[in-house]
Amino acid sequence: MIEIKNIIKSFNESTIVNNVSTTFLKGKTNLIIGQSGSGKTVLLKCLLGLHTPDSGEIIYDGVSNKKMNDSSKTLLRREMGMVFQGSALFDSMTVIENVMFPLTMLSDKNDEEIREKAEIAIQRVELEKAYDKLPSELSGGMQKRVAIARAIVMNPKYLFCDEPNSGLDPRTSIIIDKLIQEITKEFNITTIINSHDMNSVMEIGEKIIFLVDGEKNWEGTNKEIFKTTNQSVTDFVYSSELLKKVKQYL
Amino acid sequence: MFYLSDIGKYFIMIKMSFFKPSKWKVLRKLIFKEINDLIIESIPIVAILSFFIGAVISIQTALNLSSPFISKSLIGFATRQSVILEFAPTFMSIIMAGKVGSYITSSIGTMRVTEQIDALEVMGINPLNYLVFPKIVALLFYPFVITISMFVAIFGGFLAMTFAGVPSEAFISGIQMEFEPYHIVYAYIKTFLFAIILATVPSYHGFYMKGGALEVGKASTLSFVWTSIIIIVVNFIITQLLLS
Numbered sequence: 073m074i075e076i077k078n079i080i081k082s083f084n085e086s087t088i089v090n091n092v093s094t095t096f097l098k099g100k101t102n103l104i105i106g107q108s109g110s111g112k113t114v115l116l117k118c119l120l121g122l123h124t125p126d127s128g129e130i131i132y133d134g135v136s137n138k139k140m141n142d143s144s145k146t147l148l149r150r151e152m153g154m155v156f157q158g159s160a161l162f163d164s165m166t167v168i169e170n171v172m173f174p175l176t177m178l179s180d181k182n183d184e185e186i187r188e189k190a191e192i193a194i195q196r197v198e199l200e201k202a203y204d205k206l207p208s209e210l211s212g213g214m215q216k217r218v219a220i221a222r223a224i225v226m227n228p229k230y231l232f233c234d235e236p237n238s239g240l241d242p243r244t245s246i247i248i249d250k251l252i253q254e255i256t257k258e259f260n261i262t263t264i265i266n267s268h269d270m271n272s273v274m275e276i277g278e279k280i281i282f283l284v285d286g287e288k289n290w291e292g293t294n295k296e297i298f299k300t301t302n303q304s305v306t307d308f309v310y311s312s313e314l315l316k317k318v319k320q321y322l
Numbered sequence: 323m324f325y326l327s328d329i330g331k332y333f334i335m336i337k338m339s340f341f342k343p344s345k346w347k348v349l350r351k352l353i354f355k356e357i358n359d360l361i362i363e364s365i366p367i368v369a370i371l372s373f374f375i376g377a378v379i380s381i382q383t384a385l386n387l388s389s390p391f392i393s394k395s396l397i398g399f400a401t402r403q404s405v406i407l408e409f410a411p412t413f414m415s416i417i418m419a420g421k422v423g424s425y426i427t428s429s430i431g432t433m434r435v436t437e438q439i440d441a442l443e444v445m446g447i448n449p450l451n452y453l454v455f456p457k458i459v460a461l462l463f464y465p466f467v468i469t470i471s472m473f474v475a476i477f478g479g480f481l482a483m484t485f486a487g488v489p490s491e492a493f494i495s496g497i498q499m500e501f502e503p504y505h506i507v508y509a510y511i512k513t514f515l516f517a518i519i520l521a522t523v524p525s526y527h528g529f530y531m532k533g534g535a536l537e538v539g540k541a542s543t544l545s546f547v548w549t550s551i552i553i554i555v556v557n558f559i560i561t562q563l564l565l566s
Contacts, residue, residue, distance in 0.1 A: 149445065150445070150446045154440075156437045157437070160441040162438055163432075174445050178446065
């Protein structure tokens, strides 16, 4: 579980994340949604430790970021997995090497054990036939699955996904969303996903926070989001013509 | 102020590349890969350029020593001095700023653009140690490239003069004439400093670049410009300190 209290982050006197407080639940897929420029990525980077908040507190399973020194921050990072928007796979490495990479760099296991663990992670995302392929030889959906395998190979406590289905077709997006949700349940991970994809919200939004101009505007679940009377949320949810028509039928 | 903060950031980058080292097993592989990419793969172009420039230096020297009262051995002497003191260490380094420097900037810059550097940071790996340190170590072998350049350039000059009818004994005696070992020391001190510049300035431009694919190209160009300028300025300072 990750709890954030009054997080504020500014760049050049422009406040990007403004006084956001919430709790991201363990074993659930937590979504941060909002329009482009609403501060989702900056908030995610604060949670990852890539940005330091100007004020506020982030509590990882009871341990506050304010009480952490550099070495405990490094150890915490090893408990985090991240799926980047563009997958961020290492171009010069094959699929198996990409997945083995965090273990090779950070664990004390021997080569055989590392390969075995990487193979299990790749099997979990159903990419056994792509072991020796380079990222450039894979489709966008396959690259995302490799990125997920790499993120879970260290058995992380926290999984962060920055728009994991951007650039994917709707069918592949749902497959990726479902995979993330299954892994979250299976390994009891605190998963936080940045998204502005309404399919993801409907499919896997067990806990949703909605940001507007860096501030938390609404918080709830995927069932509640369609019943809310919050105007900003409904404007966001029903922004497409398709969903407007769906709303009429509802 | 802008340049001052860049200079500060550059030195912090160099310092940070030695901290939080990755596993030796991983670093060793990376160092060998970089030695291959930056040193071994540069040898053919260095050899070709050195051969022909050495030949041109000797031809131009011969052209200016047309008087029958001046010994032909001076051609060998002038070629040796030009190659050892300036051409091999300095101008070959500027050529290498184009080859090696652009490669370093574009490879690190692409990693920045495609979030691979962010991925390293999230994993708790020091990206500077992983990416920059092996390049610094690999370029410590750069004097080896310059040694090859010196030999090939002088050989190029020798062959050009042989074909032009200058007695080979005269050229060889010119190469041996008034040999000053300190000039070799001076050349290698310069080469060592240029190696550090070649590894770190392009790394800085790649690591801290912002933007997308187009900016990778711009960063490579900027990196070449700055590396060349810094090499020329450092060359002047070192020459003032060691030879004046």
